[in-house]
Amino acid sequence: MAAAAPPARPGAATDCFHCGLPVPPGTSFGFEADGQRRAFCCAGCEAVSRAISGGGLDDYYRLREAAAPRPARSEDCDELRLYDEPALQQRFARDAGAGEREASILVDGMRCTACAWLVEQVAARVPGVTSATAHFGSRRALVRWNPAATRLSEVLAAIRSFGYPAWPFEAGRLAALEAKERRTMLRRLWVAGLGMMQVMMYAVPSYIAGSGDIAPDIQRLLDWAGLTLTLPVLAYSGWPFFAGAWRSLANRALGMDVPVALGIAASFAASAVATVRGSGPVYFDSITMFVFLLTAGRYLEHLARARAGLGLRRLERYVPQAAQRLRDGNGLEAETVPAALLAPGDRVRVRSGDALPADGVLEGEEAWLNESLLTGESAALRRGRGEALLGGSVNAGSAFVMRVERVGSESTLATIERLMERALAERPRWVELAQRASSLFVAGVLVAALLAGLAWLTIDPARAPWIAISVLIVTCPCALSLAAPAAMTVALGEMARFGFVVSRGHAIEALAAATDVVFDKTGTLTLGRPRVLEVLPLGQVAAADALAIAAAIASGSNHPLDRALAEAGAGLRRPAIDSHCSHPGSGEEARIAGRRHRIGQASFCAALHGLASPIAWLHTADTVVWLADDAGWIAAFRIGDAVRPEAGRVVARLRELGLGVHLLTGDEARVAHRVAAELGIERVRSCASPEGKQDYVRALQREGRRVAMVGDGVNDAPVLGLADVSVAMGHGADLAQVRADAVLASGSLDDLVRAVDLARRTRAVLRQNLAWALAYNAVVLPLAFLGLVTPLAAGVGMASSSLAVVANALRLRARDRS
Amino acid sequence: MDILYLLIPLSVVLALLIGAAFWLAVDGGQFDDLDRPALDVVIDDDRPPPERDEVREADRAAG
Numbered sequence: 001m002a003a004a005a006p007p008a009r010p011g012a013a014t015d016c017f018h019c020g021l022p023v024p025p026g027t028s029f030g031f032e033a034d035g036q037r038r039a040f041c042c043a044g045c046e047a048v049s050r051a052i053s054g055g056g057l058d059d060y061y062r063l064r065e066a067a068a069p070r071p072a073r074s075e076d077c078d079e080l081r082l083y084d085e086p087a088l089q090q091r092f093a094r095d096a097g098a099g100e101r102e103a104s105i106l107v108d109g110m111r112c113t114a115c116a117w118l119v120e121q122v123a124a125r126v127p128g129v130t131s132a133t134a135h136f137g138s139r140r141a142l143v144r145w146n147p148a149a150t151r152l153s154e155v156l157a158a159i160r161s162f163g164y165p166a167w168p169f170e171a172g173r174l175a176a177l178e179a180k181e182r183r184t185m186l187r188r189l190w191v192a193g194l195g196m197m198q199v200m201m202y203a204v205p206s207y208i209a210g211s212g213d214i215a216p217d218i219q220r221l222l223d224w225a226g227l228t229l230t231l232p233v234l235a236y237s238g239w240p241f242f243a244g245a246w247r248s249l250a251n252r253a254l255g256m257d258v259p260v261a262l263g264i265a266a267s268f269a270a271s272a273v274a275t276v277r278g279s280g281p282v283y284f285d286s287i288t289m290f291v292f293l294l295t296a297g298r299y300l301e302h303l304a305r306a307r308a309g310l311g312l313r314r315l316e317r318y319v320p321q322a323a324q325r326l327r328d329g330n331g332l333e334a335e336t337v338p339a340a341l342l343a344p345g346d347r348v349r350v351r352s353g354d355a356l357p358a359d360g361v362l363e364g365e366e367a368w369l370n371e372s373l374l375t376g377e378s379a380a381l382r383r384g385r386g387e388a389l390l391g392g393s394v395n396a397g398s399a400f401v402m403r404v405e406r407v408g409s410e411s412t413l414a415t416i417e418r419l420m421e422r423a424l425a426e427r428p429r430w431v432e433l434a435q436r437a438s439s440l441f442v443a444g445v446l447v448a449a450l451l452a453g454l455a456w457l458t459i460d461p462a463r464a465p466w467i468a469i470s471v472l473i474v475t476c477p478c479a480l481s482l483a484a485p486a487a488m489t490v491a492l493g494e495m496a497r498f499g500f501v502v503s504r505g506h507a508i509e510a511l512a513a514a515t516d517v518v519f520d521k522t523g524t525l526t527l528g529r530p531r532v533l534e535v536l537p538l539g540q541v542a543a544a545d546a547l548a549i550a551a552a553i554a555s556g557s558n559h560p561l562d563r564a565l566a567e568a569g570a571g572l573r574r575p576a577i578d579s580h581c582s583h584p585g586s587g588e589e590a591r592i593a594g595r596r597h598r599i600g601q602a603s604f605c606a607a608l609h610g611l612a613s614p615i616a617w618l619h620t621a622d623t624v625v626w627l628a629d630d631a632g633w634i635a636a637f638r639i640g641d642a643v644r645p646e647a648g649r650v651v652a653r654l655r656e657l658g659l660g661v662h663l664l665t666g667d668e669a670r671v672a673h674r675v676a677a678e679l680g681i682e683r684v685r686s687c688a689s690p691e692g693k694q695d696y697v698r699a700l701q702r703e704g705r706r707v708a709m710v711g712d713g714v715n716d717a718p719v720l721g722l723a724d725v726s727v728a729m730g731h732g733a734d735l736a737q738v739r740a741d742a743v744l745a746s747g748s749l750d751d752l753v754r755a756v757d758l759a760r761r762t763r764a765v766l767r768q769n770l771a772w773a774l775a776y777n778a779v780v781l782p783l784a785f786l787g788l789v790t791p792l793a794a795g796v797g798m799a800s801s802s803l804a805v806v807a808n809a810l811r812l813r814a815r816d817r818s
Numbered sequence: 819m820d821i822l823y824l825l826i827p828l829s830v831v832l833a834l835l836i837g838a839a840f841w842l843a844v845d846g847g848q849f850d851d852l853d854r855p856a857l858d859v860v861i862d863d864d865r866p867p868p869e870r871d872e873v874r875e876a877d878r879a880a881g
Contacts, residue, residue, distance in 0.1 A: 059861050113853040117861065136853050183844050190840050198833040202826070218822055225830050232837070 016041035018049045019163075020067025021748055022645050028571040034058070041645075043570060048162050052118070055125065060118045066498060069109035069163045069747075080153040080160075082338045083168055092168040093152065096144050100130060103152060105141045106169035107134060107159060108745065111499065116141075119159055126150055126158050140169065182302070188237040189299050192292035195233035196285075202226045203285035216278075223275040226284035234268055238291045240298070254442040259449070263472040264290060270465060281466070286794070290473060293802050300806070303489050323357035324349040326401065346404045350395045358391045359406040368397030445475045452785050460787075467787045474784045474794040475777055483769035486809035491762040494813050499745045500755040507741035510725035511756055512763035513706045516660040520693065520711035520719060524729055525663070525675055525749075530561055531642035532568035533622060538614055538633035546635035548572040550627050553580070553590040553599050561625055562588065564639050565599075587625075597629045605633070641671070643678050650749040651679045657756060660705070664693055693719045710752065711740075727752065758812065765812055769805045776801045 016023055017030075017038035029040035033053050040046040048068075052060055082088060089101070096102035107119055116136040123132035123143050128150025134141035143155055152168065159166040202222040205214060214222075241264070244257030267283050274280030324334040326347040334349050339357035342348065347363065350356055356369075367383045370393060383389060389402055453468030492502055502508060519525055535543040551569025554562035578591040587600015598605045602613040605628035613626070614633060622640030626633070651661050662683040665672045672686035685696055697719060700707050709723035720726035720740050728740035729747065744751060780797055783789050789797070843849065 063857060063860065113857045116854060117857060135851050179850070183849070186849055187841060187844050190844070191837055194833060194837050194840070198829065201829070215819070218819070221823065221826050225826050228830050229833055232834075 014039075016045050016067075017061075018045035018068050024645050043567070044163070051162065055121070057118060057121055060114050063117070064112050064114035066111035068115070069111070069499075069745075080156050081151075081336065082153075083156060084151045084153050085338055085341070088338055089152070099146065099148070100144050101147050101152075102142065102144045104169045105143055105156070105159070106167050107139055107141050108165040109163060110134070110136050110139055112136065115164070118162065119164055122158050122162050123155055126155050129155060141166070185295075185299050185302055188240070189292075189295050192233050192237035192288065192295045195229050195237070196288040196292040199226045199229050199233075199288045200285045202229075203282075220275075220278055223282050223284075226282060227272060227275050230268065230271075230284040230288055233288045233291050234264065237295050238264055241291075241294065254446070258442055259445045259472050259475075260294060262446075263469060266465070266472070267469045270469070281790075286473070289796075289799060293799055297486075297802065300486055300489050303493075324351065342404050344404055344406065347401055348404055349399060349401050351399045352395055352397065355394050356389055356391045356402070358404045360389050360391075360402040360404045362387050362389055362400060362402055364400040364402075366397075367395065367400045367402075370394040370396040445472065448475060448781065448785075455785075456787065463787060466790070467784065470784045470787075470789050470794045471781070473798065474780045474789055483773050483805050484766060486806045487762050487766045487769060487812065490809045490812045491758055494758055495742075495755055498751050498754055499748070500751050501743045501745045502741070507725050508759045508762055510706065510741070511708060511759035514659065514708035514725060514756070515705045516662060516700055517654050517708045517710065517752075518662040518664050518697065518700075518723070519681075520664050520709055524710050525647045525679065526641040526643050530564040530623070530639045532564055532637050533640050533642060534638040536636045536638070538635055541634050543635065544572060546627060547637075548574050549592065549597060549634065550599055550625075550637065552577055552592070553588050553597060553627075561623060561639055565625070565637065592629075595629045595631075597627070597634075599625060599627045602626050609633075643675055644749060646748060646750050648679050650753055651681060653753045654756070657753070657760075659708075659756070662696075662700075664688055664696055666693075694722055697722050708756075710744075727755075761812055765808055769808055772804060772808070773801060 014023055015021065018040055021041050023029075023039050023041045029043055029046040030038050031046065031050065032038075038049060040049065045068075052058065089103075093101050093103040110116055110119065113136045116134040119134040119141055120132050123129055123134070123141060126145075128148075129143060129145045131144045132141060132155075141159075143152075145152065145155060156166050156168075202225050205222065206219065238261075241257045241261045245261035248254060248258060264287050267287055270280075271282040271284055271287070274282050323337055323339045323342055325337045325342065326349055327333050327335065342358050348357060348360070350367075362383050362385055365385055367389070369381050369383055369389065388405075391406075449468045449471040452471040453464050456464035456467045488508065491508055495502055495508075532547070535547055537543045537546055541549070547565075547569045550565045551572060552574035554565040554569075555574070575592050578594070580588070580590040582588045583600070583604065586604035587598055589596065589598045591597070596608060598608045602624075605626040606613055608628055608630050609632050611632055614636075622638050625637045625639055627635045627637070654661050660683070661681050662685070663672060663676050663681045664685050666688055667686060669686040672684055676682075676684040685692070688696065697707050697709065701724070706724045709720055709726045711720050711726065711728060720728065725742070726740045727742045727744055729744050742755070744755075776797070780789065780794070784794060
């Protein structure tokens with residue numbers, strides 16, 4: 001098997017000191033700290049790292065075990081304000097006494113315990129916060145604040161500014177149940193472990209002593225002591241097995257619990273009778289050890305499930321939908337309010353790309369809406385003035401104004417919530433499969449034990465019950481049932497550590513079996529925001545100086561193209577600007593050193609000097625922005641969606657792993673082919689409709705290929721559902737993440753390669769474990785049949801085979817831990 | 819060997835006591851977070867963040 005992908009090690013020469021992603025060549029973000037230069041990949045990482053250093057929080061870098069999440073661009077503060085609405089706070093905050101409020105916060109992006117510490121420190125330093133605790137395992141933080149001194153939105157903004165997306169979280173009944181279950185399981189494990197150790201103490205003397213060495217009354221005392229301590233182990237730790245066996249028998253099914261319950265109950269009854277009568281063998285040590293090992297297996301399984309559930313927990317975060325309500329009159333001034341507070345008759349502005357907050361009618365001339373969430377129809381539909389609009393559909397055209405008609409649970413918006421609930425309720429496929437298979441297995445075990453008992457009844461009636469019990473215990477699928485959860489727990493934990501969050505159990509198996517990786521959307525391979533790709537000087541000014549001028553003019557504006565220019569020129573010395581004005585729709589104008597400069601569309605710039613526009617990049621699909629002063633052209637900038645820095649490496653690595661790489665996109669051919677050519681992807685399908693994408697995936701599947709799909713958008717939801725395994729990018733639309741089997745929360749494609757590699761190793765370990773468990777059973781069963789295995793030996797054998805399985809699974813983790 | 823008549827029952831009682839102590843510890847939340855406490859030991863928290871000091875001093879001045 002190939003070696004693991006190069007881990008994004010923090011602090012390496014070419015990697016970002018903060019987030020571990022490679023530093024793009026030609027950038028110069030960085031500063032000196034502790035006599036060492038820290039290089040960063042972007043201004044965001046640098047800012048966060050400066051804040052960490054400046055706040056005396058450098059311990060974080062010393063203690064962390066994984067690179068930090070890359071900080072996202074600053075969010076709309078207006079939307080965070082929604083969390084301050086008292087009407088909404090009822091759902092997630094409560095009074096903590098002494099005039100303070102308390103809320104649970106779901107924090108995404110925590111990679112290790114040092115992250116949890118950092119989040120705590122950051123939250124606690126917001127003036128007005130009285131206490132803050134963060135927990136890495138459950139990804140939650142508990143914050144208590146004084147409403148007179150601060151607002152919840154400021155705490156959230158502070159945590160977010162360090163690169164951890166944070167939402168209030170409805171700590172509902174589910175969370176309380178979960179905590180209770182975890183404590184109960186831990187207690188059961190402990191009681192069984194303690195009982196096992198102590199009962200073994202009472203059993204050992206009789207194993208090592210010769211016959212007659214122990215006085216009979218001491219032996220009886222030891223037996224009684226064993227019985228006393230076995231009782232709580234059986235009654236408390238073993239309770240779930242009896243309950244499970246009873247449940248499955250009541251449902252006329254045979255679960256794994258049936259032979260277990262039968263085995264421990266029968267051996268306990270026989271041992272108890274022997275103890276009371278003072279003659280015959282006792283096997284309390286085997287019983288307690290057996291219960292302990294099974295409980296340990298259950299605990300591991302529980303951990304695996306809890307880890308897998310972390311991905312789904314994203315759904316519990318409470319995101320109120322925001323709406324832009326217009327103030328009275330015909331003005332276009334809008335305020336941000338929670339969608340839940342809208343009333344019929346309100347007028348709402350819907351920006352391009354936003355979802356409609358409620359059902360209503362269109363007030364503008366026309367609107368293009370994407371209703372794929374609600375109807376599955378993915379093409380944008382046109383709606384005219386006065387036509388009905390469905391809440392939850394997405395504005396695919398330009399901004400418009402609508403009048404609200406229906407709100408709340410009666411509106412279509414509630415549909416989305418129902419969709420999400422359905423996603424949560426879905427049961428992992430492998431759980432059902434395992435249950436069906438185990439039913440057959442258990443029937444076989446019971447028949448085998450019965451046969452052994454009957455056979456020995458004719459040979460030696462006194463030994464018959466013990467041999468039947470030995471067969472029951474020895475064939476108990478303990479190692480078998482541990483094999484999968486142990487490997488899964490370790491794999492899920494490792495994946496979560498590097499930012500690959502699995503939300504469906506079958507994702508690991510399917511990822512290991514995948515033969516083709518289909519990148520759905522160009523946006524998966526690109527950064528998804530414009531960047532300056534090329535600078536073409538047109539006059540005497542050098543490219544770098546032209547970029548500096550452009551950056552200086554653009555830096556005041558929020559337009560995406562201007563932001564790209566400002567970012568590209570961030571490290572350069574910019575000329576001073578005397579005056580500045582913007583012409584929406586065409587460009588920006590500024591006076592620099594007494595001369596008028598314009599940046600924007602060609603015709604807008606040409607109006608300044610009257611010269612014909614030069615020819616540049618006629619065939620590009622990217623946007624061209626021009627720069628000119630009153631004497632003539634200065635430069636042209638080609639701005640487009642840049643390929644992720646790690647994408648080329650990732651495609652090459654996936655190929656090495658024997659996977660076919662495809663690009664399947666709805667974008668136009670020129671863009672798709674430029675990206676594909678840059679990355680070396682040969683199989684490209686561009687301009688694909690969602691139906692076309694599904695056909696493409698189906699055609700691959702008909703050839704017997706297993707498809708892993710990587711996507712990021714809402715339109716991708718149907719095709720993500722069709723693929724054998726689907727991975728959504730961490731910053732994609734929420735609904736895509738709900739439908740996906742796994743979420744690439746780190747946002748780095750490198751982790752996809754690591755996940756595939758780890759999934760394959762997990763599959764190998766799983767197969768070894770199953771082979772080992774089956775081989776063990778195959779060897780020991782005949783011996784038990786022949787009466788050569790006492791219940792104790794059966795217990796020891798089972799224990800060691802279980803331990804071997806767990807140890808083998810643990811091999812998965814040490815590998816790429818630095 | 820008569821002492822065994824005392825020691826063996828005593829060991830049973832001891833095991834039950836340990837179990838009870840652990841039970842209380844779990845209910846007290848001591849096992850809820852198994853990662854953080856290990857980290858708390860190595861973090862220097864003898865440098866209080868400046869903002870908090872100011873707050874405390876302001877409180878003192880007011881009170």
